Amino acid sequence: MSIAPRPAVHRRWLEPARIGAMSPLGGIVAYGLLGLWAAFVLFPLYWVVVTSLKLPVDVNTGPYFLPWVDFVPNLHAWRGLLVDDAGPTFRAYLNSIIIAFSSTVLCVLIGSMAAYALARIEYRPRLVSILIFVLALVGACVAVGVAGIDWRVATAVALALFVLLARALGRRFPGAVHNGDILFWIISQRILPPVVTIIPIYMMFQSVRLLDTHLALILAYTVVNLPIVVWLMYDFFTKIPIDLEESAQLDGASRFLIFFDIVLPLARPGLAATTLLVLILAWNEYVLALFLSTSRAQTMPILVAAMNAGEKGILWWTMSVVIIIMILPVILMALILQRFIARGVLLGAVKG
């Protein structure tokens, strides 16, 4: 029995030329779609670059697409922002860099350690202990806030009560939470958008007089992004063969040495991806910055937003310059980090 031969044209267009290749028609469709998508994504970027080189007239009489053809490129917007108005721009820029990078470093450091602990150590705190802790905390807050008791006294009493009660009741109510529950609890912090909690956060920083400081934003961003780091890194850590760590343990290494010398280098792809994500989140954050900074600690997103509200209407050319200098560091970091996001670090660790 033989298979009926198909028309030659069909075969040439619909079937791959060799194993592992795409059929020519499939290739055309796939690359066509990809090209369309790329144009869709890249056009705004192009538009921003072009607009930053336009004079106000060119913008207002536009749309013009091609520099030197449609209009004469001009650096006035760049000059206006980076020379004439250099003070505020550079301050916001510097603020953004300091805040975003510091909080990212802090966040990734703390978050990955927490994730590692969750991935490798079994925790089972008693439910009743957690309940007592929360009650003691609330009690202390009420005592300080309402009854006006000295906070040191209140803390000490609450702590003592917590220890005593937790020990006494812990044996009676053995129900405990596990690592999975803890992880879920950490992630659930991200279910509420930060804006919901913005007023308490504002009041908290107000009471410790940290409003409009770098520290306030660094702390806020670190806390807000921590769940993301824990969640992502937890996954990367559980993928590292535990044999490696056990072997290091038998060789005499401490937990910290194992973490920094064995685990972190192996989690580098995950670390790089997580760092980039958290950096972008911190870099673009708007709501917290809006509330927690007024002038000295203002970041780029606030600057951009402020331009939107000028009485002269939106200065598209200036805005374009701001947007360009704002995305540059992120692109730079992405280029640097993507070298580490390569696969294959675990090759050769364990057989099979």
Add this chain to the structure above:
Amino acid sequence: MPSGRATSLTINRLNKYFGGNHVVKDLSLTVAPGEFLVLLGPSGCGKTTGLRMIAGLEAADSGEILLGDSDVTHVLPKYRDVAMVFQSYALYPHKTVAENIGFPLKVRGIDRATMERAVREAAAQVHMVDYLDRYPRQLSGGQRQRVALARAIIRRPAVFLMDEPLSNLDAKLRGYMRAELKHMQHALGVTTVYVTHDQVEAMTLAHRVAIMDHGVLQQIGTPREVYESPANLFVAGFMGAPPMNFVRGRIEQGRFVGPGVALPVAGEAGPRDAVLGFRPEDARVVAAGAGLFDATVFAAELTGDVTLVTLTLGEDTVAIKMPKEYEADFDSRVAVDFAPARGFLFDAASGARLPAHLVRAGAA
């Protein structure tokens, strides 16, 4: 022979549960200083778990572990002074071979020059000096395994623990590494516990073999002892390739009675259900009526150095190793003959070896 550092290892009634699963049951054994003990058993019988408890990677639910005179049951792994070669090698993929081998010394803060010398020495012992700058991913399986070994021997631990280190190598390399390992252990004189499910490895490497099944220690003794004097049906059926032949039957009135078998027995009158065992290499196929009992030829296979003859006997089949020139017709009637002292009798219910043996017909 054993160096001054060699330590004994004593395990006392060790138990381990995973949930409701009793994985290691009342394991007790002693390993003499400098001894090479092989823990042998089928997959899933608790060998790795036992080893991990000795290493301290798994907490024992009850029982105690002693290194020399000191109780280490509750001591952290890093203070136990044991080195382990993992079933998976567990090399650090981001470190070179030299860094891998030197890691135990680096952890101890040993100075660079001493460390480099020690690394070269350890690497030389496993013939890996030429590969010191490579990464594990650039090595073959056998080379990785040797790196793992070198990392274990670079410091002289109290005890070596090895978990099937040769299981993924090809037959030739395995044979070579077996000899290498045996020589190295002898030269270093370090007490060693070696886990495997390969009985050839166990026979060739061990001073003594401990055979486990379902978490229970079945027998411990020299390779010769466990082979020639198995304590029960499991050990008898586990050792040897092919393993011991079994014929099911009964002991009644001083005789073992099976399908076509009736042989006088001394030391046990019965009646009880019993199993007669004999090794393929201890028996011969002879003309019908001229042996201990008759059987039917099922197949004859030339395996190279011997011809393996399979016979049927009621519902049981038995295998017998014959010289490679031997030929037999299918379904022909033949007889099986072996020295009565080479037959073993086991209790069918418990599997335990019976204190009874066959005797020549007429001698009873």
